[in-house]
Amino acid sequence: MNTRQTENSDSLFNSPYPMFARLKVKVFGTEKPDNYTQVTFYLNFVFWMIFFIWSFASYFTISFRHLIFEQKKIPVELIIKERGEVLGFQSTDFLHRLLTFHAVSLICWMLVFIGLILIWKKNEKFVYFFFGGMLIYAFMLIFYLNFDYFMEDTTTFDKVILLAMNANALMYFFLLRKEKKGGSLSFFGEDEEDE
Numbered sequence: 001m002n003t004r005q006t007e008n009s010d011s012l013f014n015s016p017y018p019m020f021a022r023l024k025v026k027v028f029g030t031e032k033p034d035n036y037t038q039v040t041f042y043l044n045f046v047f048w049m050i051f052f053i054w055s056f057a058s059y060f061t062i063s064f065r066h067l068i069f070e071q072k073k074i075p076v077e078l079i080i081k082e083r084g085e086v087l088g089f090q091s092t093d094f095l096h097r098l099l100t101f102h103a104v105s106l107i108c109w110m111l112v113f114i115g116l117i118l119i120w121k122k123n124e125k126f127v128y129f130f131f132g133g134m135l136i137y138a139f140m141l142i143f144y145l146n147f148d149y150f151m152e153d154t155t156t157f158d159k160v161i162l163l164a165m166n167a168n169a170l171m172y173f174f175l176l177r178k179e180k181k182g183g184s185l186s187f188f189g190e191d192e193e194d195e
Contacts, residue, residue, distance in 0.1 A: 028120055040172045041120050047165050048116060051158075052109040059102035062095070087148050101140050108137040119169070124176055130169050134162070 032038065061068065065076035077095065084094020115130025142150045 027117060033120060033122055036175070037119065037122055037172075040168060041116060044116055044119070044165055044168060047161050048109060048112055050161065052106070052113075055102050055105040055109060059099065059106060062099045062102065083153070087146060087152070089146075097145055101145055104140055105137055108133040108140075111136075115169075119172065122176060122179075124173070124180065126169075127173055131166070134166060138162075 033041075061076060062080070065080075068074050068076050080095050080098060081091050084098075085091060087094065089097070111129045111133030115126040115128075115133065118126035118129065141154065
């Protein structure tokens with residue numbers, strides 16, 4: 001009984017079990033899904049990290065452009081305004097649109113992350129979060145900024161990764177539905193774990 005009371009009195013900070021490990025178990029659970037689900041999750045997670053970090057760094061850089069100029073003498077605002085004029089924007093309009101785009105993109109990538117958690121849990125509802133976040137991101141990228149920005153300032157790497165993420169998630173969705181109806185999630189029949 002004394003042991004149980006001691007365990008209960010441990011706070012989050014002095015517990016021998018780290019806070020992040022507890023959070024991981026709470027979010028992802030204790031059981032690992034099948035191999036194909038894990039590959040889908042980890043592949044998309046790596047891509048997600050690239051986009052999330054880029055969006056965060058871009059938002060941070062634009063937000064603190066005056067501080068960057070004071071400290072490093074890099075004219076971030078001037079560079080953005082000049083690029084905006086080349087793309088057909090008014091001088092300050094592009095700066096505000098770019099800042100809004102990166103703020104909204106952070107929300108979009110959080111929605112995609114929720115979708116990734118649901119992929120790990122093999123929950124078909126992942127499509128609403130994953131593709132919802134992707135659609136809003138694509139809409140902002142192509143229509144809120146403009147098509148020229150998408151074609152000229154979005155790298156080929158970004159376009160290929162976005163396409164790969166969506167194709168991979170769509171394929172996973174159809175295989176997951178097949179499994180829920182009694183089929184197999186694997187392309188090759190039974191999963192390795194079932195053998």
